[in-house]
Amino acid sequence: MSRLRGLTWDHPRGYNALAAAAGDLIHWDAQPLEGFEAHPLADLAERYDLLVIDHPHIGEATECLVPLDDVFDASELAHWAKNSIGASMRSYHYDGKHWAVPLDAAAQVCASRPDLLAAPPTTWNQVLAVREPVALSLAGPHAFLTFCSIAVALGEEYPVSDATGLAVLDTMAELHGRAPAGTVDLNPIGLLERLSSTDDIALIPLVFGYVNYAPTVRFSDAPGLGSTLGGTGLAITRRATVTDELRDHVRWLMREDTQCGFIPSHAGQPSARAAWAVDGFYAGTARTLENAWVRPRYPGYIAFQAQASALIRDALDGVFSFRTCLAELRRMSQ
Structure with missing residues (x-):
């Protein structure tokens, strides 16, 4: 054979x-x-x-x-x-x-450098309080997945209410505005490589976990246990x-x-x-x-996931308002 x-x-x-x-x-x-x-x-x-x-x-x-x-x-x-x-x-x-x-x-978990950050955050308020460099996982489909995971931490699974969606985008925007240069284009492997090999990232609050990087990276539960x-x-x-x-x-x-x-x-x-x-x-x-959220599996979801991520990245970059972003996500989900 x-x-x-x-x-x-x-x-x-x-x-x-x-x-x-x-x-x-x-x-x-x-x-x-x-x-x-x-x-x-x-x-x-x-x-x-x-x-x-x-x-x-x-x-x-x-x-x-x-x-x-x-x-x-x-x-x-x-x-x-x-x-x-x-x-x-x-x-x-x-x-x-x-x-x-x-x-x-x-699942998306919290990754940090123990030599750069004393303790990993367990809530999103603690993430926002971190003054060391923080990067979000936004490349490819991951902007949408990060959005969904934060929403789960706030008590809602996608599709979410405007109130939760705006709170999630506000959180992402604050962190995105002070992220180290070039991190927006990195997939989870690239982010973890950079976290483990340089000192310009101290924390990635949500990224798919890889045990391979555990010798230098500290992995902990996602903030608020919100994860995809x-x-x-x-x-x-x-x-x-x-x-x-x-x-x-x-x-x-x-x-x-x-x-x-x-x-x-x-x-x-x-x-x-x-x-x-x-x-x-x-x-x-x-x-x-x-406790991780399971994504939809309907025909066409993969294309939606990619389009939704691109939309969220544009909103974070100020191309249009957060309310416009949420309205378009809702339209695309119908």
Whole structure:
């Protein structure tokens, strides 16, 4: 049998463990983070048997993916759901079917430099009081995700009221106005690289957490526990031949001992709740993962997310008023 072809994303967290476990069964390629976030799955599914995906793509990808309910027993799927942190498994459930298993778990959390900031903020008022350099995660879809996470901390999930939306934009604008130069264009990896390697950022109050940067970056729960769920799922495309060997490989990846041992030892970030009990990065952000907001998964959401982020960036730069921004977001959501 020829090797299956898989596509993941080009960061050690996304690639190393999969490649090390693949043996002769799978050849893994990698794409940039921006491709993982935005490239249409239908196009990738024509070329790959396995895809590492972001859950908001599910709504427009069911035609090209195999429902895992046809591959695994209901008891197995229920076990993985019960033992995965937060909504990691549920985020891949759509239209009555499971479309991926959660290989990896993440959410927007607080990242800071312990040598530059004595203690991490736990509320947005504390974030605003920080005088050291603060950067927001605004590139690509992340301006909208940051907006949504702050809204959750204020008690509302998107779509939000004008009062909450204005409060969120006021907070973002104050921080954006004094952010270090060039940070607005950095994706989460770029922000964490800069946070860990220079002294010109002391705090990123919301950014998707990466255990890989924990040696120099202090990760803590998101301010007010307001956060958006990330992570990655492993999906099987309709071009794949589903064999017992492939089923067993996925089962092995989802086993608790694999999630708690093999994956972390290969720079991965597991989804098993048991793995998030370990002191440091995991235990320090587990409450955020357990409570993170799950984004919509309807067809067209990915395009909306990108447009909404561009709109918020323009509003923060003064192109139009915050009320105009909120009205346009509401129109786009209809």
